[in-house]
Amino acid sequence: MQDDDHDGRGDETAEWGRDYEGMTRQKVVHRILLLLPAKSLLRFRCVSRRWNGIISSNSFVHAHAAAPRLVSGLLYQSSQGTVVYAAFCHATASLPDPSLSFLPEPVAVKASARGLLCCRGRFSLMYYVCNPTTAVWVSLPMPRNLHNYDTEVVLMIDDPPRSNRVSEFRVVCAFPQVDRLHHVCGLETFSTDEWRWATSKWTPRLGRLLPGSGVVVGGRACWRTTMNTVLMYDPRNEERWGFERPERDLDGVTWWEIGVIEGQLSVAYAKVASTPESSTMVEVMVADSDSWSLRGAFGFGPGSRENNLKPLRMEGDEELLLWDGQRHILGRDMASRATRLLVVDAPATFSVEFVPYTATLLHVKR
Secondary structure (H helix, E strand, O other): OOOOOOOOHHHHHHHHHHHHHHHHHHHHHHHHHHOOOHHHHHHHOOOOHHHHHHHHOHHHHHHHHHOOOOOOEEEEEOOOOOEEEEEOOHHHHOOOOOOOOOOOOOEEEEEEEOOEEEEEEOOOOOEEEEEOOOOEEEEOOOOOOOOOOOOEEEEEEOOOOOOOOOEOEEEEEEEEOOOOOOOOEEEEEEEOOOOEEEEOOOOOOOOOEOOOOOEEEOOEEEEEEOOOEEEEEEOOOOEEEEEEOOOOOOOOEEEEEEEEEOOEEEEEEEEEEEEOOEEEEEEEEEEEOOEEEEEEEEEEOOOOOOOOOEEOOEEOOOEEEEEOOOOEEEEEEOOOOOEEEEEOOOOOOOOOOOEEEOOOOOOEOO
């Protein structure tokens, strides 16, 4: 007697089940790979053609770059002027060429965004954008205006990307205008969409921009100023405005710095603690519309490392970076309160500009 259900549909269902199982496995692999550091992904491309296809796909590259992850390391200039890279974990976050010698000339690192660096040639003063993990780079045309050594730079990645193959980006430069009033600077933006520089209007007198303070918040370039404000500039519509620092008890505050937490502007400031358990108290505030709210407070010390901590720029994750002005940088996870320690060979001066770097496989438009 023939089974009534055996009319070919069983084989068809089994084949569909195998296809579904294969699709599910690929999704699981995709999600696992998204959690891995870029250095591991480069090695895992050799596992199979399927893995190579997943890791090399444009959708995966952009998803991996947009996923939240801890900072891979910090870039800074040595006392001799060379680029130095200090990785939190050498096994997973080291760079193949940490001195960036693959670029055509020695450079100074000016900004970082999602695994891409914006550098400036020390001789030609040309701008370069590169991915140091893949050693792919592009040179930008010379700007229309004079950008001196005091020019502050922010690199922003267009999100979502307008191109399926490469990362569209903007380089926003704030340069002092020597023949105008004090504290007035010009703004010039390079866009890969149009592949040219565009000059904006002069900024109002909101104070001199502080070196190495630039971050990107919601498509806006932000810098600290000497007037305790944050200058915000949107290159898409050329809108700009000043944002006041949080009005809290700032007695004893030694350092403050801006950053980004979950797409919001944040401020971290260190102050002298008055408790026997801590020598330094660090508070993190997050901007919500036109007000500030407390995100977290952390006590450090007492100890030689925690006596004089300086907050560093935060770049889109929930790890607070603090420098003791010597050889130690602490990374404090604000959710788990776990602490990482990074030892750097930086000059013992708070004037050193650290650029946080998170490794990705983003492509560079050439």
